[in-house]
Amino acid sequence: MTAPAKRPGRRPGSADTRGEILDAARAEFASRGYEKATVRGIARAAGVDSALVHHYFGSKDRVFLAALEFPLDPAVVLEQVAGDATGIGERLARFVVGLWEVPQTRERLLAVLRTIASNQEMAALVRGFAQPRLIAPLAARVGGTDAEARVEMALAQIIGLAMARYVLGVEPVASLGSEELVALLAPALQRLLG
């Protein structure tokens, strides 16, 4: 492989700086957890200014997603559930199946799933991110009694179906087309979140 040609005036060493921030972020998130890790602490560990971390990533969430190569951005999930309540199941099912059907995204999702299953520190880290940044805001959007538990049931249905289809590979769900998958998943999510 050859290095890409550098554009004139490009900040020297910037690719390495980004990588160094991500290395520092992985160490910081692993040792302090999502909630307690700070952009300031990550910047200090990487030997750069906090403003540079914000310049590259914009927010702690996005540093986290990039550092873990986490393939699911809560902000994008929240966009799917915005809008009318009668279509929430179908919109979310269509979004999720869309992610799965792209091999690169699917592989990252399955890699995170495998790591969580075998590594308690990673499970704690993802839990510390998913609870406040994904589950709580989704539940606030969905509303009603037991909203957080129903959101988790919906995520459980999605994760379980991904395992049945891609990990266990059991028929008939392993061979269903995208539209059939959406038709199977949408009413289950609608019942929980609608």
Place this chain on the structure above:
Amino acid sequence: MTAPAKRPGRRPGSADTRGEILDAARAEFASRGYEKATVRGIARAAGVDSALVHHYFGSKDRVFLAALEFPLDPAVVLEQVAGDATGIGERLARFVVGLWEVPQTRERLLAVLRTIASNQEMAALVRGFAQPRLIAPLAARVGGTDAEARVEMALAQIIGLAMARYVLGVEPVASLGSEELVALLAPALQRLLG
């Protein structure tokens, strides 16, 4: 540890014979898969008569369950779904939560889940067992269109909830009591199987 006192007249070496049959079964299932493995082949590999395998285990299914320390007997699951259709979700939810709440059974279930997630041969083996022995008979009992896909959605909901509660440990489902879990799971299973 001391060996248990042998009862008079007990067949000498029988504990080892059982263990040798299980060793042979693990090798046979791993190399041939669930469908193609035979009690006769397992007996031959263990150097015993087929009748002795039947004497110890009764059927190929039970050799499989014992060899893999598989904590879920399809025959027992089928008992739960027998009976009136209106109560199927609650009966199955109660049965599943009952299994989870016993630490030994839970640990075995999670161990199988972890192994499937990280080991394609194990996934193929469990798939080869679960499809004909668990999913197909459950679907036949449940009936209606897409019965197998709906059964797999129900199993996906169960497995996903177990992961959320015991592997990821995300709140609130990690701290729910048994009855609250049943109340959460039963309607989801009822919608899919009732």
